[in-house]
Amino acid sequence: MGTSISYKRPDGKENGGYLALAARANAPGVVVIQEWWGLQDQIKGICDRFALAGFDALAPDLYNGVVVPYHDTEAAGKEMNSMNFADATEQNVRGAVQFLKRNGAKAGITGFCLGGVVSIIAAAKIPELACAVPFYGIPPENVVKPADVKVPLQGHFALKDTWITPEAVDTFEAGLKAAGKTFEIHRYDADHAFVNEQRAPVHDRKAAELAWDRAVTFLNKHLA
Numbered sequence: 680m681g682t683s684i685s686y687k688r689p690d691g692k693e694n695g696g697y698l699a700l701a702a703r704a705n706a707p708g709v710v711v712i713q714e715w716w717g718l719q720d721q722i723k724g725i726c727d728r729f730a731l732a733g734f735d736a737l738a739p740d741l742y743n744g745v746v747v748p749y750h751d752t753e754a755a756g757k758e759m760n761s762m763n764f765a766d767a768t769e770q771n772v773r774g775a776v777q778f779l780k781r782n783g784a785k786a787g788i789t790g791f792c793l794g795g796v797v798s799i800i801a802a803a804k805i806p807e808l809a810c811a812v813p814f815y816g817i818p819p820e821n822v823v824k825p826a827d828v829k830v831p832l833q834g835h836f837a838l839k840d841t842w843i844t845p846e847a848v849d850t851f852e853a854g855l856k857a858a859g860k861t862f863e864i865h866r867y868d869a870d871h872a873f874v875n876e877q878r879a880p881v882h883d884r885k886a887a888e889l890a891w892d893r894a895v896t897f898l899n900k901h902l903a
Contacts, residue, residue, distance in 0.1 A: 680727040681736075688774035696739040696775060697723045699730035707902035708779025710772060711738040712790025712797045714872065715759040717746040721877045722791075732895050734902075735784070739775040741767045741797075749878055759793050764822070768800045776807045785809040785902040787830075789894060792816050792872060795834075795843075803827035810901035812894045815843050815871050817851050825854025831861040833897040835890045840871040865893060 681699030729736035790798035795816020802811035869883040
C-alpha cells in the first residue's frame with residue numbers, strides 16, 4: 680500500500696523511509712518508529728493501517744537499510760547501541776515530522792520498543808510534534824526526564840515486560856504526574872512487543888487491538 684521514499688532532514692541530508700498515505704487530502708500525520716529490528720515489514724504494515732484509519736504515516740529508516748532477523752537479538756542490540764539517538768531523533772525523525780506537516784496538517788509520533796524510547800525523546804525535543812504514543816519504551820532520565828515531555832502523551836506498557844519493567848513504568852508515570860503533564864498510561868497483561876503479530880511467542884491480539892483503538896482515538900483527538 681505504501682512506498683519507499685527519501686526525504687530531507689533539517690540539516691539538508693537525505694534519509695529513507697516508508698510512507699503510506701490516507702485517502703483524504705491534508706490528512707494528519709503519524710511518524711512510526713521501528714523496533715530494534717529495523718524497518719521490518721511489520722512496521723510498514725502499521726503505516727498501512729494508519730493510512731486506512733485516515734492518517735499519513737511515515738516510518739523513517741533509522742538503520743540505513745539494515746533489517747535484523749527476529750531471532751538475532753545480538754545483531755539487533757549491536758545496531759541499536761551503535762545508533763546515535765540524538766541524531767536519529769533531531770534529524771531523521773524531525774525531518775519525518777516536518778515532511779508530514781508540509782501541507783499544514785498536525786503530526787504525532789508513535790513507536791515500539793526502541794521506537795518507544797525515541798518517541799518520548801521526540802516528545803521533549805521536536806517542537807513540531809502535537810502528541811506522542813510510545814509503546815513499551817522509556818529513555819533513561821539522563822537523556823529525557825518525564826518533566827521534559829512537552830506534548831500530550833499516551834503510553835502503552837506490558838505487565839510481563841522484563842525490559843521496561845512495571846516498576847520503571849510506575850516511576851515514569853509518577854514523574855509525569857508530578858510535573859503536571861497531560862498523559863495516559865495503559866498497562867496490559869502481556870509481554871514486551873505484544874503488538875508485533877510477526878512474533879507469535881509474545882503477540883497478544885486482544886491487547887494489541889485494545890491498544891490500537893486507544894492510540895487511534897488519542898491521535899484523532901490531538902491531531903484534529
